[in-house]
Amino acid sequence: MLETLTDVQALSLDVLQFLTQPKPEVLRGFPGSGRRFLAMDGRFVLVATARDPGIYEYAGAMRQATNNHASVTVHTGSSNVTPAQYMQAVAALAPDVWVALSDDVPSDCRPDRAAKAVDRSAAWLSECMSVAAAAPELSGAAVFAAVQGGQYLRERQRCAETMAAQPGVAGFVLAGLGTGESPSQRRQIVEQVVQRLPAAAPRLLCSVGTPEEMLEAVAQGIDMFDMGYLAGVTAGGYALSFPLDPGAQQQQQQQQPMPASSGSASTDKAPAADGSSDADAAADGGQDCSKINLWAVAYRTDKRPLLPGCNCFACANHTRAYLHHLLQAHEMTAQVLLEVHNTHHYLQFFKAIRASIAAGTFAAYHEGFLQRRQRLLMGAGW
Amino acid sequence: MAGPPPMVAPSPQPGSSSPALHFEVLAQCGRARAARMTLPHHTCETPMFMPVGTQGSVKGLTSQQLLDLQCQVILGNTYHLENRPGAELVADMGGLHSFINWPRGMLTDSGGFQMVSLLHLADINEEGVTFQSPTDGKRMLLTPEHSIQVQNRLGADIIMALDDVVPSTAADNARFEEATHRTTRWIDRCIAAHSRPHEQNLFAIVQGGLDERLRDISLKGLVARNTPGYAIGGLAGGEDKRSFVRVVSQCTAGLPEGKPRYVMGIGYPLDIVICSALGADMYDSVYPTRTARFGVALVPQGVLKLKNAAYVQDYRPLDEECGCMVCRRYTRAFLHPLAAKGLPFAASLISYHNIAYTMRLSGQIRRAIIEQRYPSFVREYVAQQYPRGGVPDWVIEGCQLAGIELDLRAAGQGAANGAAKAADGTAPAAEHVPHAEEDTCSRATAPAASSGGIGKEAGACESGSLAAWRQEQQGHG
Ligand SMILES: [Zn+2]
Numbered sequence A: 001m002l003e004t005l006t007d008v009q010a011l012s013l014d015v016l017q018f019l020t021q022p023k024p025e026v027l028r029g030f031p032g033s034g035r036r037f038l039a040m041d042g043r044f045v046l047v048a049t050a051r052d053p054g055i056y057e058y059a060g061a062m063r064q065a066t067n068n069h070a071s072v073t074v075h076t077g078s079s080n081v082t083p084a085q086y087m088q089a090v091a092a093l094a095p096d097v098w099v100a101l102s103d104d105v106p107s108d109c110r111p112d113r114a115a116k117a118v119d120r121s122a123a124w125l126s127e128c129m130s131v132a133a134a135a136p137e138l139s140g141a142a143v144f145a146a147v148q149g150g151q152y153l154r155e156r157q158r159c160a161e162t163m164a165a166q167p168g169v170a171g172f173v174l175a176g177l178g179t180g181e182s183p184s185q186r187r188q189i190v191e192q193v194v195q196r197l198p199a200a201a202p203r204l205l206c207s208v209g210t211p212e213e214m215l216e217a218v219a220q221g222i223d224m225f226d227m228g229y230l231a232g233v234t235a236g237g238y239a240l241s242f243p244l245d246p247g248a249q250q251q252q253q254q255q256q257p258m259p260a261s262s263g264s265a266s267t268d269k270a271p272a273a274d275g276s277s278d279a280d281a282a283a284d285g286g287q288d289c290s291k292i293n294l295w296a297v298a299y300r301t302d303k304r305p306l307l308p309g310c311n312c313f314a315c316a317n318h319t320r321a322y323l324h325h326l327l328q329a330h331e332m333t334a335q336v337l338l339e340v341h342n343t344h345h346y347l348q349f350f351k352a353i354r355a356s357i358a359a360g361t362f363a364a365y366h367e368g369f370l371q372r373r374q375r376l377l378m379g380a381g382w
Numbered sequence B: 001m002a003g004p005p006p007m008v009a010p011s012p013q014p015g016s017s018s019p020a021l022h023f024e025v026l027a028q029c030g031r032a033r034a035a036r037m038t039l040p041h042h043t044c045e046t047p048m049f050m051p052v053g054t055q056g057s058v059k060g061l062t063s064q065q066l067l068d069l070q071c072q073v074i075l076g077n078t079y080h081l082e083n084r085p086g087a088e089l090v091a092d093m094g095g096l097h098s099f100i101n102w103p104r105g106m107l108t109d110s111g112g113f114q115m116v117s118l119l120h121l122a123d124i125n126e127e128g129v130t131f132q133s134p135t136d137g138k139r140m141l142l143t144p145e146h147s148i149q150v151q152n153r154l155g156a157d158i159i160m161a162l163d164d165v166v167p168s169t170a171a172d173n174a175r176f177e178e179a180t181h182r183t184t185r186w187i188d189r190c191i192a193a194h195s196r197p198h199e200q201n202l203f204a205i206v207q208g209g210l211d212e213r214l215r216d217i218s219l220k221g222l223v224a225r226n227t228p229g230y231a232i233g234g235l236a237g238g239e240d241k242r243s244f245v246r247v248v249s250q251c252t253a254g255l256p257e258g259k260p261r262y263v264m265g266i267g268y269p270l271d272i273v274i275c276s277a278l279g280a281d282m283y284d285s286v287y288p289t290r291t292a293r294f295g296v297a298l299v300p301q302g303v304l305k306l307k308n309a310a311y312v313q314d315y316r317p318l319d320e321e322c323g324c325m326v327c328r329r330y331t332r333a334f335l336h337p338l339a340a341k342g343l344p345f346a347a348s349l350i351s352y353h354n355i356a357y358t359m360r361l362s363g364q365i366r367r368a369i370i371e372q373r374y375p376s377f378v379r380e381y382v383a384q385q386y387p388r389g390g391v392p393d394w395v396i397e398g399c400q401l402a403g404i405e406l407d408l409r410a411a412g413q414g415a416a417n418g419a420a421k422a423a424d425g426t427a428p429a430a431e432h433v434p435h436a437e438e439d440t441c442s443r444a445t446a447p448a449a450s451s452g453g454i455g456k457e458a459g460a461c462e463s464g465s466l467a468a469w470r471q472e473q474q475g476h477g
């Protein structure tokens, strides 16, 4: 399925999945690289991270960490990992980019715990880097340092400054977000951290997902995101349906009269997305109008693709009605098809973001989303 | 069933034409035959294996992947599809082909088997099968007319008659006798109810349990009805395999030479090889995909149980001869942890390979028949599965019935139950469990599996965690 997603640039891998099953030796023993073992095509940038957004357990990570080891969530539950063990797995994967092991704490941890996380993460970064210096597999790989500190600006600032001062760090991860902080807290944290990072170094933000959240982060200077949000959307049976350029769409609609089939109720309500209907809005009820819920009975006989106009594999081959049926029947193909569509849609979204930045129109692009949100809020009478 | 006159080619080979099916034997080798069967949606090469997409999806695979795997016909289960999403909805969506986006052949069963095997409260009388609705608990009646009406709505290329199913292991002779005659009476009702004979082919199903006399009665009665094709039913339900091959042999011999013969519920590779030797053309089973969900891969030597620690650092592909997408990209060592963790991704990949294996086997069978070397193909296949002897009696008997002499010089012949071949972990072959053992194993675990409310289709060994995963996958169904 991956090969149908032609716009994939990078793949993120959870190092923690390669600590025990399979063990690093298994990847190492494979004739060729760890990446060939995993059948990861050479055209992708492979990013090894310390947290799989798909199985991350809230606050699970901080349970039993000590100065010597992190406590991490793996398939079988929680497990301890030292920087040396972690780096063994990283070396076996031979990625292009690897994220140093950090003491991952949630936003709402206590301030002393956040401070300890900053100290440990800094110590572990040095430890990981000295292991990497001796590993020939990682000679060409770039290291990203994780900035921790919970919701405490002082700790976040201190961590950013410490990490930025470490020579040899190629990029930075804004870690531990999406764990209970408010949107304004997150905005502040991102702003404060980004200010303290070298201007030329890439910045990766974890666990942030909605289109609006991502646009805001991009506006704040974030370059890379993980796709944890998509895993949750897909597992919930949703297909992303937000327009890729709501500003342009709005202009078009103002020039063209609304088609009669839009129905009477929609006169005071903007359509949710390209080609979507009242039924979509109804099925989306209470949601943020950026996705449709394929579990909804409204799609039982809907012959349209997940998102009209989308040219992903799922949309090119299957209807909403079929996806609704597959979900109802608990067929795993439902998840496969939704994941293909959702990943494709986000890749197109990022293509549009890059294009607008290149054209110098990002602010207007971003504004199009904000206005759409405004219209939806008014239309829904919230 | 007066079809247009067959397009007569100067060919000595048997064949037949029905309004929606053209069947042409291309080559015969002993009792085995290779044929071409033209259905409204696809021209198929037989012998062929048909994967099962119970609820409109072959578990873990997309319809595009099934095309990539050269699948020719896939099955849908009428009982499940009528329950959800409902045949009327499927018809509104343009039929099953369009609903699931599958351009090639499809076959639906009558729904009767599922009712009898899944529901405790099924009760059969002359009118039909009475059962308790799993959704609202109401008593409902499935008649031959209703089954055909539902299948007409689904729109598959081949539809199956409602038959009076008795498990082949049931002991009551009177019940078998009744069921045999009733199945023949019901075929007339099915034919009368069939509203789309120019687009869909109704196959009759031979019944009669393991009784030669009853099978003969069933064969004569159904052959006289001249349906476009025939199925051999009432097997694959846990009967002893010697009886199984005898019944298949009797039925293929008694069915018209120029019409397709379908042995229902067959998916173990060795069963396909032996049934093809006896002149059968079509098979279906959930086995390749279900066993994949337990982490079991099919290989020429038998099966690989990928959860086994023996594969932790085994960098070979599942099957060195396969060349499917999974075998080209992934190793046993890669699949082992995924299977051990019970991830759906493992189930998808192993399902893909297992279907590829079964399709490749069908192709090898066809080629061997066309090239007039099927007996040696069978000998090699059996030798590969039983490298140290211990070929089961039923295989020997099946080959004898097919006129194929097996090479049984290997030591240990006669014990025939394969139990002596406990895995000793030394030779690579010890990792492989021949299908016969897998078979035994599945029987041993069958009561446990069925107590979980899962169907009684061909099973496989499973551990607690994957069984739970399977229940989750299949749950609510
Ligand atoms: Zn799509």
Ligand SMILES: [Zn+2]
Pocket: B318, B319, B322, B323, B324, B325, B326, B327, B328, B353, B354, B356, B357
């Ligand atoms: Zn393969």
